[in-house]
Amino acid sequence: MNSVKGTKDIFGKTVLEHDHVIKIFRDICVFYNFKKISTPILEHENIFIKTLGVTSDIISKEMYNFKDQGGDNLVLRPEGTAAIVRALITNSLQEDANKNFYYHGPMFRRERPQSGRLRQFHQVGLEVFGDRNFLDDVRVIILAEKFLSSLNIRNKLKLQINTLGEQKNRKKYITELKKFFKKNYSQLSSESRQKIENNPLRILDSKDENDKKLFSSSPQIMEFLDRESKDFFNEIIKLLSSLDIEFEVNPFLVRGLDYYNHTAFEYIFSESRSQNTVLAGGRYDGLVKSLGGRDLSGIGWAAGIERILMIKDKIDFSQKVVGVFTISDGLKTELIKVFSSLKFNANLSFNLIHGGNFKKKMSKANKLNCYGCLILGEDEWKEKKIIWKNFQTGNQETISINNIDNFLEKT
Ligand code: ATP
Ligand code: MG
16 A cells, blocks of 8 residues: 655654754754744635735645535645744734744645655744844844754755845836746746746746756846845845855745745755755745734745755664563563653663563564663562663673662663
8 A cells, every 4th residue: 555645654763853853943943932833734725825826836736725525625734834824813923022933744735746845745944923124034044054054964055045025126027027038938948938927937946957047147136126125135145244154145036935025045955956945935024914914024934854854964863772571470560660660861762571481582672672671580679689681792780770770871
């Protein structure tokens, strides 16, 4: 039996890797006073259609939507931001003094499955709501920097940043872009040609090499920005430089969704390949209002866990496993008491072994790759002691039951 195309069971080492990424992400978010939010996987279709734009890839072809038995148009959420904005409004979180949120969980898009491109994938992400202030743009980038550095992948990535300005700036730009692409129609890929009328901005997202060549002579958004938008962007650039954060301005970075304005940024692999964005984000002033909330600005980013794991060096998760068993059937109760009194130790896992004779138990311990075993015997029990057999050295000794935790900490 196969799993659904583009979905994966996550187990064994991979599940530890996912947990590791989430743990680092959570620690950094908590450090900067972000609060966790967890929204449902099911949402009303409207939330996304209204905000992402009907011509976006997600809405036009990737979203899983269906009518449920009650006739509601539902979707499996394709991304986090619009859902969190909905939750902000639903739960009156707009009034909170702290409007920094973080989340992690599965997202769903019906794409052509490839390495690093799944139909159910997993994101970690964060959002900041409030008044528009370039300090927040810089702040979320600082969190991204810390996150990627803690994962030891920052040096494999390039930060690209751009501004999309206000909606009205973009309108003018789109008109000019349309003209330009129409003039150069013959040089465009067939996929990009289809976007000229509805979505010329997204042609700039094209991964086609010939398309990319053409962009170098196309109009650039900077020429269409008003003074305020330019100043806003320059403040961010200046601050990033003074913080020694490495970045490059990519005037063709547009991001695929309607709700973005002003700042857009992506962390991409240095080499060019199609699944090359690891972490992406931007500003979405106006999104909260468009879903019926207050006129709050917002900025955030999301990163794909599968993409992170694609480029991350392998992590050593080898956990020391300690087998625990008795060689006397009469000591089962005593054994379980010892087992239950073991103190939590982040570096050790304890595995109770039962059934079969001594040989069988030892063989089970070997199969579990045990580091060593705690073995309760009649003689030792009388003296409140237990045998410790170290599988690495082959040595065996008797230790006091009261002292197990201390003893293991040192081994
Ligand atoms: P792409 O250009 O690769 O399609 P995107 O712009 O659609 O990416 P976003 O919506 O910005 O991606 O999502 C943020 C991050 O989530 C991406 O940078 C990527 O790491 C991850 N991601 C997006 N789609 C997928 C997918 N289908 N499978 C795995 N990860 C994904
Ligand atoms: Mg995509």
